[in-house]
Amino acid sequence: MPEQPAHAPYDALLLLSFGGPEGPDDVVPFLENVTRGRGIPRERLKEVGRHYFLFGGISPINAQNRELLDALRKDFAEHGLDLPVYWGNRNWAPYLADTLREIAADGRRRVLTLATSAYASYSGCRQYRENLADALAALEGEGLPLPRVDKLRHYFNHPGFVRPMVDATLAALAELPEAARAGAHLAFTTHSIPTAAADTSGPAEGHGDGGAYVAQHLDVARLIAEAVREATGVEHPWRLVYQSRSGAPHIPWLEPDICEHLEELHGAGAPAAVMVPIGFVSDHMEVKYDLDTEATAKAGELGLPVARAATVGADPRFAAAVRDLVLERAATERGRAVDRCALGALGPSHDLCPVGCCPARAPRPAAAGADSPYDNRPQGAS
Template sequence: MSDARTSPYDALLLLSFGGPEGPEDVVPFLENVTRGRGIPRERLAEVGQHYFLFGGVSPINAQNRELLAALRADLAGQGLDLPVYWGNRNWAPYLVDTLRELAADGRRRVLVLATSAYANYSGCRQYRENLAAALTRLREEGAPGAAELRLDKLRNFYNHPGFVEPMIDNTLAALAELPEGVRDGARLAFTTHSIPNALADTSGAPDDPARGMPGGAYVAQHLETARLVAEAVAKETGVAGREWELVYQSRSGSPQTPWLEPDICDHLESQATAGAPAVVMVPIGFVSDHMEVVYDLDTQAAEKAAELGLPVSRARTVGADPRFAAAVRDLVLERAASARGERPARCALGALGPSHDVCPADCCPAFRNPLPAAAGADWTD
């Protein structure tokens, strides 16, 4: 039975990307990630070398366990009776198995937190497609309770205070790690995952205010988060006019396909050439310090900065920060109130306002093999 404050929902699902937890997992994990693209196992073993540098273990699963514990503790601390489950797109615990568990436990209407804050295909729509595909599979199998299971994804949270405020504090802490003589002149490089320009240009809904800005909603939302953090850092440090830029990392795919630029390593080189005294890398595009942070930033970018003689530091991601867990609770209560026909306050910082609850069918389309319009909506009957 659901709590009155979270009714009609009776569970929360933490939905994430997943990652290998040992050397033997690396290639099978990458096969899951790249399924359908025809990439040979030998090539995947080459691609997986950065995992092997860390013993074949991605930090993401351990960090999701920490977030899971933080969410449960926050909800319990507020007297909310809402069980929290966890499922992944590409590794155990697999989404389909978690949905099977939810249905078997008698859960019927479930809120879903995807560990991606911004509008784009792979970070939002693809997770909704994963939910639809997993639920369809369970229904075709005749899994008990699957026919009655409904899943609603929580809105994007890039401008929620519980996401932005920890990033502000983490950026201030990273600034403090720099030598005092370069601290005030240090520039901020806000980093996120590069995606193909075609996906960036079509990210968000056509009527989304963010789509009126250069680069579609994906870029516009990141710029908004970066601005909010940069302005707060300037206020806290008393350093006005500190230079900052949105840059990208973790590019993959064909070199013939245009992707968002500049890459973080190219950016560091240009900053060194321009005489920047130091750079703070702020990974606003990631919820946790997973492999794309510890390898692409802490390893590759840090090595590039050392080669350039450029002092750098790196801000932590929000991870299991209690303020982020509280923000998820806020989003849960907000969505539950809306489902009950109420008009709750919708918390958001900056000029773009809160994201929509239910994504329109034409929101964040894939530029490869777009699904029919019906697949774009939340999987609810």
């Protein structure tokens, strides 16, 4: 009997991302996709989309996903991993359902999903799983064969995610004026979410203040701050802060906002700051606008020198981390014991999201979890 490939039982990897407009005419239709069901008037969406128009109506995220696809395919090929990589988006072309149709037409039956969100939360994990369930339901309604879809575990503390962020932080520090460098503060940034969503992020037994969402970000921030201290001999003060709030003002969201934090640093006499966007995989619009435009302008008003660390993007170490996670999950599905790579205090995340993990406000089917309406049992399970 021929030996199984290292990626067996999987025969495809799906890169699943948010999507973004690729021209001015795409902006409002894209935002209509993002906000579907909320009844937001078209004129309001034009106002919301103003930051896209500042960049020609083009979000960087699709180009960055193409770069990541190239990096993954290159890494896989160089390491003899004959696993095709597909790409689908939640809110713009290539749409997820279309990509799953392509996967089904190509005869793929076991699919691993890499979501471009490293942390536990409703919007960063379960909503992707709900979108997978919606797309599978569409295929089922069309009478198409359904591939079995699993999702890679959270990778926020994988060395291939953390170490590029360490190097990016050191590079950003080096951009600051030399006289301000040693006293610079590190502002680790991530997307703000409602506190209620943060409190219920992760498995139900861990729900509480901030939930897994805050705990995971704090763990990564500590890892990076410690690595920077080891590299420079300087212990830089740091704080986890938030950006990109988009909700109603009466609903509590995670704070402080990055701009408010910069004001606090300036008032306290900090000589400089480095913004480290640990909550984002690539330099997409919420990095380019909220940090490089708004927050940088605020720092300029204050006279506070700032630099911004790069995200992991298509770093070869991140591509290698994805390969490691694919092989880890594949071996686990074959019933083999594996060493699961993770830095920090929290250890490796779960493979299968348990019932009650990152719940939605209104229950909806979600694939690739213990509560999936589709079969996600380990191979050979009864």
